[in-house]
Amino acid sequence: MFLSRVVPLAVVLGTIGCARVDVLRLDQAIRPQTQADSVRLIAQEPQQPYTVIALVTVRSGATSAQSDQKRLLKEAARLGGDAVLLGIGSLTFVPTGGENGGTRRQLSGKVIVFDREARSN
Numbered sequence: 731m732f733l734s735r736v737v738p739l740a741v742v743l744g745t746i747g748c749a750r751v752d753v754l755r756l757d758q759a760i761r762p763q764t765q766a767d768s769v770r771l772i773a774q775e776p777q778q779p780y781t782v783i784a785l786v787t788v789r790s791g792a793t794s795a796q797s798d799q800k801r802l803l804k805e806a807a808r809l810g811g812d813a814v815l816l817g818i819g820s821l822t823f824v825p826t827g828g829e830n831g832g833t834r835r836q837l838s839g840k841v842i843v844f845d846r847e848a849r850s851n
Contacts (some may be wrong), residue, residue, distance in 0.1 A: 731753075732836075736816065741849050743806075749786070749788050749789065749790040749797070749798065749801050750789045750790075751786065751787070751788050751789075751805055752786070752787045752789075752804060753784055753785070753786050753809070754784060754785040754786075754810055754831055755783065755784045755809075756782055756783055756784055756785065757781060757782075757783040757784070759783070760810075761783070761792075761809065761810025761811075761843065762810055763800070763807055763808055763809075763810065764802070764806075764807045764810055764812070765807060766803045766804045766806075768804045768807070768809040769801075769806045769807050769811055769812065769814060770812070770838060771799060771803060771814050771839075772780070772811040772815055772816070773816050773817075775781075775815070776813070776815075776842075776844070778845065779823060779844070779845035780812075780813075780842040780843060780844050780845055781810060781813075781842065781843050781845065782840045782841070783809060783810070783813070783841050783842065784806075784809050784840075784841040785838065785840055785841070785842055786802055786805055786806060786814070786839055786841055787813060787825050787836060787837070787838040788801045788802050788805075788806045788836070788837045789824070789834055789835070789836045790834065790835055790837075795821075795835065795837070798835060798837045799837065802803070802814055802839055805841075806839075806841040808809065809841050810843065811841035811843055812842060812843050812844045813841075813842050813844075814839040814840065814841055815833060815837075815839060815840040815842055816838075816839045816843070817840075819838070820837060820838050820839055821835070821836070821837055822835075822838075823836065823837045836849050
């Protein structure tokens with residue numbers, strides 16, 4: 731009986747601080763990774779030409795919005811992105827489906843690479 735109470739509690743505690751990251755790759759080209767601190771977080775369409783290489787979504791529970799941003803930038807760097815473009819609907823709250831009707835923060839962005847040929851001209 732004690733075990734039946736401990737296991738569900740362990741599952742809940744294990745998922746509270748975790749972030750889930752979903753990546754939808756739109757471009758299958760393999761790019762070298764970039765440094766997460768060099769990836770820019772932008773909220774307006776850039777003036778220079780770019781290509782969207784992926785859509786990334788971070789879903790989290792108890793973590794801060796700042797840690798969600800860091801996770802988004804880390805994933806963009808792993809994909810070789812130059813920036814993450816946020817839009818109007820980038821930050822949403824989705825229901826967790828639990829008995830208490832909780833929500834979970836969701837941050838989404840477009841991972842972009844700038845057109846290298848346009849930079850050199």
